[in-house]
Amino acid sequence: MNEALRRAMYAAGLSEEDIAARLGVDPKTVGRWVDGRLPFPRHRGPLARLLSLEEPELWPELLTLQGARRTSGEVVAVYPQRNLVTREAWNDLFQSAEHQIDILAYAALFLAEDKRLVGLLASKATAGIPVNLALGNPKSPAVVQRGKAEKIGGALPSKIRNALVQFGPLLERPGVSLRLHDTVLYNSMYRVDDQLLVNQHVFGLPAAQAPVYHLRRLEGGEMFDLYMESFAEVWKAARPVDGVPD
Secondary structure: OOHHHHHHHHHHOOOHHHHHHHHOOOHHHHHHHHOOOOOOHHHHHHHHHHOOOOHHHHOOHHHHHHHHHHHHOOEEEEEOOHHHOOHHHHHHHHHOOOOOEEEEOOOOHHHHOOHHHHHHHHHHHHOOOOEEEEEEOOOOHHHHHHHHHOOOOOHHHHHHHHHHHHOHHHHOOOOEEEEEEOOOOOEEEEEEOOEEEEEEOOOOOOHHHOOEEEEEOOOOOOHHHHHHHHHHHHHHHOEEEOOOOO
């Protein structure tokens, strides 16, 4: 029972039939609203005005729903697997960069092996856009543990070293910063200005088979900034490296 609605109708001297006639709906529909069903938006506003109240006074749950909409508005797309993010999508993401590019992963080998994308990142750095690249320290216990979780044994340190070699042309450009981290990652991040692709890490699966969330920064949103605060913590603790390490 929506007691707030029932009391407001009583105070206004309006019956279910009166409201139905004013709003052009069936009286049974109004009865369901009184019983607790949330009206459609096209009915909520007129009904609240009819009763001289604000919508949240009649339906307090709208405050929670509005907060959820702000959060969900940050989610541009969800990919069940990173493999489903096309090469064109990665190209469009990095091509759109105007201010900053941040990459956090263990190896990001799929990017390093794509010469076109490495070239694109290099061209952005040459144009004065900072590129921050944080990869796993091949000697880190966290890297070893992640390799075990992915069931690839000691292959992950080799993948990181391979990626560092492949990123060589990029690392030679001014404005490109490389750091090696020892962090236990729960996700990889690929940030371009106000867009962010978050690749979740799922125990027992390689990152390529785990979901990706495409987020965008919105005023009043929280998800984008939350992930970027995490990136900043890893970046601060990571070891700066000049060029391709041995």
